[in-house]
Amino acid sequence: MPAKIVVERVSHAFDRHQVLESVSFAVSPHELLCVVGPSGCGKTTLLRIMAGLLVPTSGAVFIDGQEVVGPSHKTAMVFQHFGLFPWKSVRANIAYGLKNRGRREPERVDGLIRTIGLEQAAHQYPRQLSGGMQQRVGLARALAVEPEVLLMDEPFGSLDAITREQLQDELLQIWERNQDISGVFITHDIDEAMILGDRVVVLLPGPGRVSQTIEVPFPRPRAAGGVRAHPAYPELRTSLWEALRADRQVPVHG
């Protein structure tokens, strides 16, 4: 099967500061690829390039063989800062991407509101909700447009540990239900990468480059607790740590 997303020798520099150096990897259909790396390794820059929000200095990103030159109809994004519009209700936020695509599908929006359990809060504003609820709205907004590619930039990074694990489980269930979605999930949390990913790309900082790509052997359907209890878990964790430490001159945090 041809790859869904191909990242080909992407390099990027802001002014003279080199952020990414020749990053290459591919994402298969329905694969969830996690990109893990310490802060400052250009993870977010990489995702913005994949989303068509930023043109790389050199190299290119392809979705279904077509070069990404701007925000694409096939792509939806979830942000660490949630990116919800404070002046739009939960419902209007979820419907936002649909509206921009000229689609009015109230039943679909209703269905998503039910899925995330916010029927009572559909008319509330985002800042009235907890962080976890806000990010569920962010996820629902992305799923509303029926994306083929879901790009997630540390979406659970600002949530507390308990909420984070709940949302990880919910994302795993979403992955089972939506067989047509392929995804890239950025995180600085090794455990999160192992729980969610089919493969993990390890980035090293200064400038950001691929250290290693590691297969995650845990069978799907998965749950966060089940993955942690798997006998292969500690060994995988160790090899990920080693990949992160491949560059010893730079201290690793997170």
Next chain:
Amino acid sequence: MGNIGVPPSVVVVEARPAPSATRRRRRARDARWLWALRPLSVVLVLVAWEWYGRHTNPILFTYPTAIARAGIALAMHGDLTRPTVQSMSVLGWGLGLSIVVGVALGLAMGRSRVIDGLLDVPFNALYATPLVALVPVIVLWVGFGPNAKVLVVFLFAVFAILFSTARGVREVDSQLIEVARSYLATEVGLWKDVVLPSALPYIVTGIRLAVGRALVGVIIAEFYTSIGGFGYLIVTYANTFQTAKVFVPVVILMSLGVGLTAALELLERQLAPWKRKEEQRT
């Protein structure tokens, strides 16, 4: 009261998680009492003014009940009708034009660096100029008629709206712009869904500042151009030492300023309901 200057909410935050029953009661009583301070301040000022005014030469000063009596008499006589219409139409036109022009130019300056670069210095210079100094020149250009008055009010009000609007547009969260772009927003959609709602509170604040300046502009315009409106009333009654009557238009203008400001606050709550809901959460 050992904690003067510390708002009650701060005291509660620092206290243990479950405040005792007495503390809760005291907090409730404090809240009621604080609410009463505003009307109380009005009553205190009126009483003090009444007492002091009655013990002063009526040519030099006056007091609230005398102003009320003079106001009723003037209104019954119809002496207030024409000046009110004149002043209000000057205020309405001047403020209305300054809102239209101020918001439009402010949006343009906030969004385009070229326009901002071209207009920022000249407009800032005009904003900083005491515009009273320009009134004689305006009369030279536009004459003594109502157009001159509208122009004066416009110049007094427009820059506050313009700079506040531009600031609101500039402070739009760039992350939200990127969110909109990633979800395929058009330029029009970007304005409608992101820039305007985000700038709205700044626009209303600009208009609120402008109301006060516009009221000053109305009176100055009426003093210095062809005399009319409330400015006419003030000058005429002051020259004939009818001090109580002088204060009638002054009090009307004061009430108008307070009323318009309150109306704008109400309007902002209607237009920006998400702000209200955020306050409720805490």
